[in-house]
Amino acid sequence: MLHKSLPSALLQEDANALAARLRRGELTSEKLTATTLAAIEDTNSTINAYTFVDVAGALAAARASDRRRREGRPLSKLDGLTIAVKDNIDVAAMPTSNGLGYHDDIPTPDADAPVVARLRSAGLVILGKLNMHEIALGATNDNPHWGRCENPLRVGYTPGGSSGGSAAAVAAGLCALALGTDTMGSVRIPASYCGVSGLKPGRNQVNAAGVTRLCRQLDTVGPLARSSRDLRDLWPMLRGNEVTETTEPLTECNMPAPSLASIRWGLIDRCDEVGADQEIAFFFRNFTESLPGAIKARRDFSIVDFSTVRRAGLLLCEAEANVTFVSELRAQPDLFSPELRRLLQWGAERTAPDLVRAMDIVEQAGSWLKLQLEDVDFLLTPTTLQTAFPFADKVPVNQANLTSCVNMAGLAAASIPLGVADDGLPFGLQIIARAGDEERLLSTCVALEEWIHSNVALVTV
Known part of the structure; x- marks a missing residue:
């Protein structure tokens, strides 16, 4: 039977606070895991963040973590904490649906994706798989097969996507940490809408083997957490590409x-x-005017034709998805919703010159954004241009305007909570950095988050 004795407020503490409780002996991993599983059982029917939960496997991993701690040999600072994984990333013996309409025949891998294997080797407890937008091609997580994933801050509203289940689970306290993927903003948009923190690493900074591809040029695996310091401490456990994977040790971030x-x-x-939106623009202006800094260089984003850039990025995703899912499309077309089949058919019908033009636009947009980092350390923008919206509303076409170019440039970026609009919903701050500079980026996010918390009245005036 799952334990329900600990207060639900415990599950809203960030991973750092929970890890400190484990170290002090105030809490065991088994009790934390069981309490989290009980919360999933109680609330997932409403939020619908999980598509699969491994109760027995999670509790066994938690008991093993407690044994290591008693013996004085924890595997990492985060050993014993819970994590859940987006359903396009392979976890051994757990189904990988990619948000498609499988029934009893969901593909189930025999091995972990390398990024998941690294988390296991750090002692994290893997709870299960998380809801996502169908094949990760969309930013609402209104999934026609697995059901909508609700924003835990307001039912009936999108959590963002495509990693909506990852952000919703973290925000609701249904895991301490989560993995998502980001192709044009799919980690950072949900982070912004759900009021949590998310990281999109730079290109080739995380091993993408065992992750279902949407667009190889744009895809990145990224984590979500309840604080920047959690992302900072998790990052060394994720870092490593195909070359360094077998040799790079797990380390701690000491910056x-x-x-x-x-x-x-x-x-x-x-x-x-x-x-x-007016509120976001007003808040961002006050924030940047108040923020300390050696230099504040203004960059003109209004010269970018974001509509053309967005369509080019989507075309590359649609075209490549036809290759990734060719077997399923031929053998089981009903796995795909009519809307998704329409998008994929559009991609399949484009000509080679169409694809070349799209690649040129994407590369030009990426090059332009890289230029904006010249002579500065970081770029700051709002993450999203609006707060979360009702599923019943029309999807804003500009959702990913400020996130997609980051993928096109191969840069790193994080989203951290910046403010709350008058409607009570949060919005995020995007911090953009050079690829390979993730540790410094996350250390800066910790400082920014602390400054924002200490100066709320100043930036909201």
Whole structure:
């Protein structure tokens, strides 16, 4: 029987606080895991973040973690904490549906994706698989096969996508940490809508083997958590590409949070001109005017034709998905919703010149964004141009305007909570950095998050 004796507030603590409880002996991994499983059992029918939960496997892993801790040999700082995985990333003996309409014949891999294997080797307890937008091609997580994943902050509203289940589970306290994937903003958009933190690593910084491909040029695996410091501590356990995978040891992030006053910021200028809601534009302007920094260089994003850039990125995804899912499309077309089949058919019918033009647009957009990092340390923008919206509303076409170019450039970016709109829903701050600079990025996010918490009244005036 699952334990229900600990207060639900415990599950809202970040991973760092929970890890400290484990170290002090105030909590066991088994009790934390059992309490989390009980919360999933109680609330998943409403939120619908999980598509599969491995109760027995999670409890066994938690007991093993407790034994290691008693013997003084934990595998990492986060040993014994819970994590869940988006359903396009392979976990041994757990189904990988990719959000498609399987019934009893869901493919079940024999081996973990390398990124999941690294988490196991760090002692994390894998709870199960998380809901996602169908084949990760969309940003609402309104899944026609597995059901909508609800925003835990307001039922009836999107959590964002395609990693909506990952953000919703973290925000609801149904796991301490989560893995998602990000092709044009699919980690950062849900982080913004659900009020949590998310990281999109730079290109080739995380091994993507065992992850179902949407667009190899744009795809990245990324984590979500309840704080930047959790992302900072998790990052060394994820880092490693196909070359370093077998040799790079698990380490801890020892980089201290920097002084914000020493940082050279690049700032989007007039984010209202690229479609930001009035409240977000107002809050972002006050925030950047108040923020300490050595340099604040304004960057004009209004010159970018985001509509053309977005369509080019989507075409590459649609075209490549036809290759990735060719067997399923031929043998089991009913796995795909009519809307998804329409999108894939559109991609399949484009000509070679169409694809070349799309690749050119994507590369040009990426090159432009890289130029905006010249002479600065980080770029700051809002993550999304709006807060979460009802499923009943029309999807804003500009959802991914400020996130997609980051993938096109192969850069790293994080989203952390920035503010709350008058409707009570959160929105995020996007911090963009060079690929390979993730540790410094996350240490800076820790400092930014602390500054935001300490200066809420200042930036909301």
